[in-house]
Amino acid sequence: MDLQQFFPYRLAVLADAVSRAIAGVYSERYDLSRDEWRVLAALVGGAMRTADVIGHTTLDKMQVSRAVARLEAAGLLERDADPDDRRARVLRLTAAGRALFRRIAPLAQAREAFLLDALDDAERHALDRAIDKLRERARLLERAG
Amino acid sequence: MDLQQFFPYRLAVLADAVSRAIAGVYSERYDLSRDEWRVLAALVGGAMRTADVIGHTTLDKMQVSRAVARLEAAGLLERDADPDDRRARVLRLTAAGRALFRRIAPLAQAREAFLLDALDDAERHALDRAIDKLRERARLLERAG
DNA sequence: TATTGTTATACTCTATAACTATA
DNA sequence: TATAGTTATAGAGTATAACAATA
Numbered sequence: 001m002d003l004q005q006f007f008p009y010r011l012a013v014l015a016d017a018v019s020r021a022i023a024g025v026y027s028e029r030y031d032l033s034r035d036e037w038r039v040l041a042a043l044v045g046g047a048m049r050t051a052d053v054i055g056h057t058t059l060d061k062m063q064v065s066r067a068v069a070r071l072e073a074a075g076l077l078e079r080d081a082d083p084d085d086r087r088a089r090v091l092r093l094t095a096a097g098r099a100l101f102r103r104i105a106p107l108a109q110a111r112e113a114f115l116l117d118a119l120d121d122a123e124r125h126a127l128d129r130a131i132d133k134l135r136e137r138a139r140l141l142e143r144a145g
Numbered sequence: 146m147d148l149q150q151f152f153p154y155r156l157a158v159l160a161d162a163v164s165r166a167i168a169g170v171y172s173e174r175y176d177l178s179r180d181e182w183r184v185l186a187a188l189v190g191g192a193m194r195t196a197d198v199i200g201h202t203t204l205d206k207m208q209v210s211r212a213v214a215r216l217e218a219a220g221l222l223e224r225d226a227d228p229d230d231r232r233a234r235v236l237r238l239t240a241a242g243r244a245l246f247r248r249i250a251p252l253a254q255a256r257e258a259f260l261l262d263a264l265d266d267a268e269r270h271a272l273d274r275a276i277d278k279l280r281e282r283a284r285l286l287e288r289a290g
Numbered sequence: 291t292a293t294t295g296t297t298a299t300a301c302t303c304t305a306t307a308a309c310t311a312t313a
Numbered sequence: 314t315a316t317a318g319t320t321a322t323a324g325a326g327t328a329t330a331a332c333a334a335t336a
Contacts, residue, residue, distance in 0.1 A: 001186060001189070001250045001253075001254065002190075003183060003186040003187055003201065003202065004201070006186070006253075006254075006257065007257050007260065007261060008163045008164065008166075008167045008253075008256075008257060008260075009183070009186075010276050011159070011160050011163055011276065012160050012163070012164050013203055013280065014156070014160070014276050014279055014280045014283065015156050015157050015159070015160030015161075016160075016203075017280055017283035017284060017287060018153045018156055018157070018279065018283045019153065019157050020283075020287050021153075021283045021286035021287050022153045024286065024287065024289070024290050028290070033302090033303095035303095038148060038154070041146060041148040041151070041154075042148055044146065045147075049317085050317070050318060051316095051317070051318085056148065056149070057148065058158055058161075060304095060305090061317080061318060061319085062304085062305085062306095062318090062319085062320090063303090063304085064318090065318065065319060065320085066319095068318095069319090082317095085312080085313075085316095085317075086311080086312060086313085086317095087310095087311060087312045087313070087316065087317040087318070088312095088316095088317055088318075089317080089318070105146045108146075108151075108153075109146065111153075111286055112151065112152050112153060114282060114286065115152065115153075115279055115282045115283060115286070116152060117282075118275075118278040118279060118281070118282045119275050119278060119279070122267075122271060123271045123274060123275050123278075124275075126267060126268040126271030126272060126275070127271060127272060127275045129268060130263075130264055130268050130269075130271070130272045131155050131156065131159050133263040133264060133268075134159055134163065134260055134263060134264070135158065135159045135162055136263070137259060137260050137262075137263045138159065138162035138163045138165075138166045138260060139162060141166035141169065141256055141259065141260070142162060142165050142166050142169065144169070145169050145173070178325085178326090180326090194294090195294070195295060196293095196294070196295085205327095205328090206294080206295060206296085207295090207296085207297090207327085207328085207329095208326090208327085209295090210295060210296060210297085211296095211326095213295095214296090227294095230293095230294080230335080230336075231294095231334080231335060231336085232293065232294040232295070232333095232334060232335045232336070233293095233294055233295075233335095234294080234295070
């Protein structure tokens with residue numbers, strides 16, 4: 001067995017490199033963590049409850065809670081009580097939060113485009129389908145333990 | 146910008162799921178960390194120096210040093226002085242280390258096969274090429290910072 | 291002086307669970 | 314009694330650098 005050819009290894013190495021490449025546009029310059037960036041991206045489309053952010057991000061409730069606390073402290077996000085269920089919180093970006101996202105998103109998208117430019121159309125579509133299919137199978141294996 | 150459709154996000158989510166699926170075969174059952182598993186896999190082909198393991202795994206010298214210390218304590222690996230350069234160490238799996246790898250590798254490869262079975266030949270080849278091309282571009286972006 | 295590998299330290303992340311306030 | 318979200322805490326992983334031995 002050759003580690004270099006082992007698909008899960010190659011995928012992990014690639015994903016780490018891509019993550020670092022994207023983090024480059026938000027971590028040092030804007031002092032955001034990956035989780036904070038994800039919460040920002042989830043909320044830029046509009047306000048939602050913590051539980052909905054969890055559903056949109058693969059973050060768990062603690063990760064969201066911490067990311068939200070830091071974003072709130074930085075003035076990028078507000079928490080309001082949900083009138084329908086006062087245990088819940090409605091999360092909403094502030095103008096500053098939206099402005100920050102609008103500065104970062106084009107840089108992140110430019111890097112995404114640069115990455116995908118390496119692929120031809122057939123490769124891009126195959127990759128797209130492969131990601132969905134593989135994720136489904138990985139979920140099955142995870143459940144198996 | 147939709148996070149669900151953002152390629153780096155989808156890739157990270159997939160790679161996490163695949164990593165957990167593979168870790169399932171070595172972490173709980175055999176109490177190995179991902180780094181220890183990688184060092185084991187790197188050395189199963191034969192003895193090599195710490196520096197060579199670094200080159201074969203994307204681990205850095207500290208990660209290798211710690212993984213090696215734990216594997217040695219578990220009797221899975223030996224460290225010998227390198228006669229050519231007495232600063233260096235030659236790392237070599239013990240019989241127990243090789244036996245452990247031979248128990249785990251088929252399970253890991255079965256999971257890899259199960260994942261890749263979701264793809265047809267064209268998708269598999271496209272994915273293969275895409276991984277190499279994307280990794281190269283990601284490296285360029287990382288250097289840009 | 292530079293390099294191999296180890297150790298130290300501080301920092302971040304993660305996982306588990308206890309907790310508050312509602313329902 | 315269950316759920317939404319927060320806080321606490323311990324463990325694992327990460328990053329930086331100082332260090333000993335050797336080149």
